[in-house]
Amino acid sequence: MKKIRFIAQKELYHILRDMRSLIIIFVMPVMMTCLYGYAINMDIEHISLAVIDQDQTVQSRALIERFYRSNYFFPPKYPVNYHDPDQLMRASNAAAVLTIQPGFERAVQTQQAFELGLTIDGSEVSQAAAVQAYASGLLNEYLQDRLPPGTTLPGVRLAQQVLYNEDLESAHFFVPGIVSIILLMVSALLTSITIAREKDTGTLEQLLTAPVSPGQILIGKLLPYIGIAFIDGLLVLGFAKILFSVPFVGSFWLLMAVELIYVATALSIGILVSTMVPTQQLAMQFALLLTMLPSVMLSGFIFAVKNMPVFLQGVSRIVPATYFLKVVRGIMLKGSGFAVLAPQAGFLLILMMIFLLMAVRRFRARIG
Amino acid sequence: MWRAYIGVIQKEFRQGLRDRNTLRMLFFMPVIQLLLLGYAIQTDVKHLWLDVYDTDRSELSRKLVASLKAGDYFDVTDMETSGDNAPLWRLDQRFKEGKAEMALVIPEDFARKLETNQPVTVGWIADGTDANAARTGIGYAGQILRQFSSSVIGRQPNVQIRSEFLYNPEAESRFFMVPGIVATLLTMLTLMMTSMSIVRERELGTLEQVLVTPINSVTLLFGKLTTFTIMAMMIMGIALNLGILWFHVPFVGSWAFLIAVSLLYLLTTLGIGMFVSTITSTQQQAMFYAWFFSIFTMLTSGYFTPVANMPIWLQRVTLVNPMRYYIEIIRGIMMKGSGVWDLHLDIMALAIFGVVIFSFSALRFHKRTT
Numbered sequence: 182m183k184k185i186r187f188i189a190q191k192e193l194y195h196i197l198r199d200m201r202s203l204i205i206i207f208v209m210p211v212m213m214t215c216l217y218g219y220a221i222n223m224d225i226e227h228i229s230l231a232v233i234d235q236d237q238t239v240q241s242r243a244l245i246e247r248f249y250r251s252n253y254f255f256p257p258k259y260p261v262n263y264h265d266p267d268q269l270m271r272a273s274n275a276a277a278v279l280t281i282q283p284g285f286e287r288a289v290q291t292q293q294a295f296e297l298g299l300t301i302d303g304s305e306v307s308q309a310a311a312v313q314a315y316a317s318g319l320l321n322e323y324l325q326d327r328l329p330p331g332t333t334l335p336g337v338r339l340a341q342q343v344l345y346n347e348d349l350e351s352a353h354f355f356v357p358g359i360v361s362i363i364l365l366m367v368s369a370l371l372t373s374i375t376i377a378r379e380k381d382t383g384t385l386e387q388l389l390t391a392p393v394s395p396g397q398i399l400i401g402k403l404l405p406y407i408g409i410a411f412i413d414g415l416l417v418l419g420f421a422k423i424l425f426s427v428p429f430v431g432s433f434w435l436l437m438a439v440e441l442i443y444v445a446t447a448l449s450i451g452i453l454v455s456t457m458v459p460t461q462q463l464a465m466q467f468a469l470l471l472t473m474l475p476s477v478m479l480s481g482f483i484f485a486v487k488n489m490p491v492f493l494q495g496v497s498r499i500v501p502a503t504y505f506l507k508v509v510r511g512i513m514l515k516g517s518g519f520a521v522l523a524p525q526a527g528f529l530l531i532l533m534m535i536f537l538l539m540a541v542r543r544f545r546a547r548i549g
Numbered sequence: 550m551w552r553a554y555i556g557v558i559q560k561e562f563r564q565g566l567r568d569r570n571t572l573r574m575l576f577f578m579p580v581i582q583l584l585l586l587g588y589a590i591q592t593d594v595k596h597l598w599l600d601v602y603d604t605d606r607s608e609l610s611r612k613l614v615a616s617l618k619a620g621d622y623f624d625v626t627d628m629e630t631s632g633d634n635a636p637l638w639r640l641d642q643r644f645k646e647g648k649a650e651m652a653l654v655i656p657e658d659f660a661r662k663l664e665t666n667q668p669v670t671v672g673w674i675a676d677g678t679d680a681n682a683a684r685t686g687i688g689y690a691g692q693i694l695r696q697f698s699s700s701v702i703g704r705q706p707n708v709q710i711r712s713e714f715l716y717n718p719e720a721e722s723r724f725f726m727v728p729g730i731v732a733t734l735l736t737m738l739t740l741m742m743t744s745m746s747i748v749r750e751r752e753l754g755t756l757e758q759v760l761v762t763p764i765n766s767v768t769l770l771f772g773k774l775t776t777f778t779i780m781a782m783m784i785m786g787i788a789l790n791l792g793i794l795w796f797h798v799p800f801v802g803s804w805a806f807l808i809a810v811s812l813l814y815l816l817t818t819l820g821i822g823m824f825v826s827t828i829t830s831t832q833q834q835a836m837f838y839a840w841f842f843s844i845f846t847m848l849t850s851g852y853f854t855p856v857a858n859m860p861i862w863l864q865r866v867t868l869v870n871p872m873r874y875y876i877e878i879i880r881g882i883m884m885k886g887s888g889v890w891d892l893h894l895d896i897m898a899l900a901i902f903g904v905v906i907f908s909f910s911a912l913r914f915h916k917r918t919t
Contacts, residue, residue, distance in 0.1 A: 209841075220848040222858040229857070270715055272891040273877060297710045303717030304884040306593060306725040308855055313712050314688040320710055321695070339694055340670045341687055344644060346677030354679050465836070474582075478589045483853065485682070488595055490588050507647055514678050517645040 184393045188401025192375065196405060206371070210363045210413045214420045217359050218352045221483065225311040230254040231275040238286035247323050248279070253315045270302045277301045277312045289327055345430075345514045352425040357513045358482045360417045361505045364440065365447045365472050368410050372451030373468035375402055376544075377461045395544060403448050410444045411437075431512035435519055439512075442529045443505040447472070449536035450501075456543040476502035504529045553764045557772025561746075565780070575742075575780060579734050579788045583727070587796050590726045594685040599623040600640070600649040604630045607660035609701065613671075616697050617653070622689045628652075644676045651675045651686050663701055716801075716884045724799065727792040728879045729852040735785055735811065736818050736872055737843045742777045743822025744835040747914075752831060756918070766918040770911065774819050781815060782808070802882035806889065810878050810896060816903030817871045823910035827917050846872040871902045 197203070232245050248254045257275045269275045280298035288295035299316055301309045346353045379385035388398060421427040454467045476482065479493060480502035486494055497503050504525040511517035511525075519526075566572065599617065603610050618625045626649065628639075643649040654672035662669040673690055675683040717724045750756040759769055792798045821842065829835040849856075849863065850872040856864055867873045874895040881887030881895075889896070 212845075216845065216848050219860055219863050221854055222860075225855070225858060227857045267715075268891065271881060271885045271887040273881065295709070299710050299712040301712055301714050302885075303714035304725060304880055305855060306717065306722045309714055309717070310593065310685070311688070313710075314685075314692060316712070317695075317710050318688075318691065339673050339687075339691055341673045341675065341690075343675045343677040343683055343687075344641075346680055346683070349677050349680040349684050351680045354681070469840075474585070478586060484590050485594075485679070488593075493585075493588055510678055511645060511647070515645050515676075521642070521645045 184397050185401040185404070188393065188398055189404040192402050193405045195375075196371075196409070206367060206409055206413065207416070209366070210359075210417050211420060213363060214356060214359050214417050215424070218356050218421075218425050221355050222351050225308050226252050228254050228276045228308060228312055228315075229257045229274065230312075231257050231269055231278045233278060233280045235283050236281045236285040240286040240289050241281045244281070244285075244320070244323055245279075248316075248319055251315070251319055253311075253319075270300075273302070275302070276305060276308055277316075279316070289324075350425075353427050353514060354510070355483075356417075356421040356425050356427050357509045358506055359421075360414055360509055361443070361480070361502045362473075362476055362482060363413055363417055364410050364444055364505075365476050365502055367413050368406055368444050368447035369451040369454070369472040370465065370468045371409075372403065372406055372448050373454040373464040374461050375406075376452065376455035377458060377464035380459060381461050396541070399452065399541070399544060403452075406448060407441075407444055410447075411440070414440055427513065429513050430516035432516075432518070435522075436509065436512045439505065439508045439522070439526050439529070442526060442533060443501060443508075446501045446529055446533040446536060449533055449540050453536055453540040453543065456540060475500045479503070480506050482506060499532065501529060501532050504532075550768065553768045554772050554775075557764060557769055558776050561773055561776035565776070575738070575784065576787070579738070579784050580791060582734060583730055583788050583791055584795070586730050587723055587727060587792070590722060593722050594682050595621050596624050597622060597682060597686045597689075598648065598650045599625050599686075600628045600643055600652040601625055601655070602628050602630050602640075602652065603655045604657045605655050605659040606630075609660040609663055610655045613655065613659075613694075613697055614653075616693055617690075622686075622693075623651070640674065649676070650679070650682060651690075653690075666702065716799075723796045724884060725880070727796055727798045728883050729850075729876055731785060731788045731792065732850075732872060732876050732879050733843070733847050733852060734788055735781055735814070736846060736875075737839070738784060739777055739781045739815060739818040740822045740825070740839040740843060741836060742780070743774070743819050744825035744829070744839050745832050746773060746777075747823070747826035748829055748832050748835040751826075760918065766915055770823070770914060777819060777822075778812070778815055782811070785811060798883065800883050801886035802888075803886075807879065807882045810875070810882070810892075810899070813896070813899050813903055814871065814875045816907045817899070820903070820907035820910040823914050824906070827910070827913045846870050849873065850876050852876055871899060871906075874898045874902075 196206070230248060232248070234241050234245060249256060257269070269278060278298075278300045280300070282296075282298070285295060285297070287293065297320070299313070301312050303309045343349060376385070379388060389395070393401075418429075422429065450472060451468060454471060455464050458464050458467055475496065478484065479486070479489070479497040480500050481497070482502065486497045486503065489497070508522050508525050511522055565575070601614050601617070603614060614625060614627070617623050640649075640652050643652070652672075652674045654674070656669065656671065659669055659671070671694070673687065675687055677683045747756075750759070760766060764772075789800070793800055822839065825835055825838045825842070829838060847853075849859075849867045849870050851867070852872075856867050856873065859867070878887075878892050878895050878899070881892055885891075
């Protein structure tokens, strides 16, 4: 026990002395939370829409006003050459062009069939579909307001209700996810360097000649990082609460318990990496490649796993962040309990065992 | 002078080609990243998991469910509505387990009301956790229900919108992402190559050795930068052709124009790489700074999500992000065939950044080495 404590203490001194690592440890989580929270915003609003009004009547102007008064559309910022709608889009001055041909007013009054033209810049994919939906919704509202008062239209209506994130804030979705990315980064990246550094500087041999077993070295080295990872996790959670007012519905202690399993998994990956490569440089590159890219891209952090090709869906199953993401979001936003999250926690546990076994094996083999 | 310059380029190429790890990083990484990201990134919301609680079980209600099933917007699960097995309150449970994202509740009098020309309301419950998916799903539902209604009551609103998607009629998110991936690759690779190569020479002490030869620091610097420019353009060529051949991304505009603008953009990234090399002393530090800078520029460039969605203060920050302009240019050229006049504002911004950053860093580098 005492030996483990000494190793842990030594490791802690190493960390505290190294400014560069300290920056990674405490500044990065804060920066990442702000960046992802503010920059990744899927709420599509403020779309620049140019209108070519060839009708020039009271009705057409009322329609245009309704479009611009909704939160979705605003007129293009730069003066626009209306004779060449194509140029508007090539220069990205407008995301869509609405054309109102002559006869619109007459059609509204006489109930004749009429078509409005909407040309959408399809190169901004995520925006294009939304533009279409918003426009047809706004037009429908406009037409309904033009009906004589008291008429009820037959047909199906939608009564919609949103659970868990009533205001549909993107930040509520992304910020909890950052916890899983940060924890992984801190745990895997830093531990991968720690053993490689001892190899680089030749102190690993010295450590091994001391009266401690390899297992004790491993555990002692890991303890400080577990502590740091937890502090980082709390830091991100705190920022989520203060800056983005993300709700926390579920049990805090359940989250901490699963976090422990997750951190242990990430640490095992870090050690595995550091036993495989000879230098710090390579360790860092490897750890980045093995953890950051898959956990950001393949875990469902930003992009839904089920829309990926089957092969990548398979890969996402061995990415620990995939499981932890579901747990964090479930606990924080939906208040899910243990019964619901047990499968995720179980998978994490299995992944941890596999990585840890591989890591200890390799570490022993290299020492022996 | 010229011979020294050519000599430096030769040395750099030889050094680069000799080192397996560097080679791997230079040529494997772009290919893997492009393939991985090209497949993984799907910004369009599709195949939402929808639970249907049909308490009516009439022909009309089944028709509604069928119209939701058509198309690839919803993957429908038909939930039992009678018996103890699946009462409605399991809805919350299904959301928590992550087995459903949306639920539709059809009331018992659905068909009766429709047939007697009365309005009828159906319930649509969405899991708001993924705000984007929820909002899009509700939008789809509204559209499908509108179509269903007008086909049942046989009347359509008289004014319709006919919409047309330019440049990307199938709304493929790959067409949107691939130019972005190429831009980020170019940025990350040139930044890392420049900063690490200079710092490595300093770390190994070979920088002094080179400088005692008749090669002066300016020649050395330009030789190195020329090498990186050539390599970067090669990588860009590989990545772009891969995108075009493998993912069938369109390339409408002019290659020559794209290459010219890319060279202009490289002024900036090479300049920042040089700057990083003057403020760091080890390769690891250089790598970390370069990496951090890349992430920051990537997230605020409009690569993932449109800049217009960000809060106003962050939009102002993006104005000083060179990658923001470059991404707009490369997307414009590839997908829309934009020309010089269409993009003149972005090009001017890139030129200003390039000249200022490059000359500032070159001066700093010169000062530090003499």
